[in-house]
Amino acid sequence: MSIIKNIREKSGYTQFKLAKITGLSLRTIQRLESTNKEPKGHTLTVLSDVFDIEPSKLQDQFKNIxxxxxxxxxxxxxxxxxxxxxxxxxFGNLILPLILWRINRKSKFVDEIGRRIINFQIIWSAILCLLLCIAPFINKFFFSGTPLILVVLFSAMAINIMIVCATAIKLQRNNFDFLNLPIRFI
Incomplete structure (x- = not known):
């Protein structure tokens, strides 16, 4: 929840009333609440006065977030x-992420994103196991000279590494919209 919205509601103000009392525009109040960004300068001073909070204490709340x-x-x-x-x-792609997820899942954010990563790995592991079981039979009839099972294994590992790298890049850019699969196991 937005820090400003939380304080505003506890103080009994509507957005319109807060804008009127502070002299800030209604749009400024709405933007502060929707983005949850720390107010600066005049905005910080005026809000601190109205809410009867030291500016440094209000800033500390944003720093903690x-x-x-x-x-x-x-x-x-x-x-x-x-x-x-x-x-x-x-199966390290399941074991270690599950352990880390269980340790850190107190946060809804970590819980949701961790679930997505683990769910994808469950699906990836199941598909890999299926392909590795089928590969010897296909190899026998179509690719007798090539060890198809190794090709399948290394190809699947390469794909998983690429997905981990793509996910890491999205995380670096603070883009958390990835691995949204319709199938959920956890």
């Missing part, structure tokens, strides 16, 4: 990168 968001994003990055443990540990 920013620290939490940074911590959550770091947790999501670790969950995503932990998928690469499948390169050395069988």
């Amino acid at each position: 920013e620290k939490t968001k940074t911590s959550e994003t770091t947790s999501i990055r670790f969950i995503n990168l932990s998928v690469l443990s499948c390169l050395g540990i069988p």
Whole structure:
């Protein structure tokens, strides 16, 4: 929830009344509440006076929110990168991300994004297992000279690494719209 909106509602003001009392535009109040960005300068001073809060205490509330968001994003990055443990540990792409997700899932944000990453890995692992089971039979009839099972394994690993890298790039850009699959296992 927006810090300004929370304080405004506790103080019993509507957006319109707060704008009138502070001399700020209604649009400014709406923007502060919708973006949850820290007010600066005159806006900070006026809001602090109306809410009877020290400007530094109001700023501290925004800094705490920013620290939490940074911590959550770091947790999501670790969950995503932990998928690469499948390169050395069988089903490491499920085990380590699940452990990290369970530790950090107190946050709704980490819980949701972590679920998406793990759900994708469950699907990826199931498809890989199916392909690895089918590969020897296909190999026997169509590709007798080529070890198809290794081609399938290395191709699937390469695809998973590319997906982890693409997800890491989106996380770096603070774009959290990825791996939204319709199938949910957790």
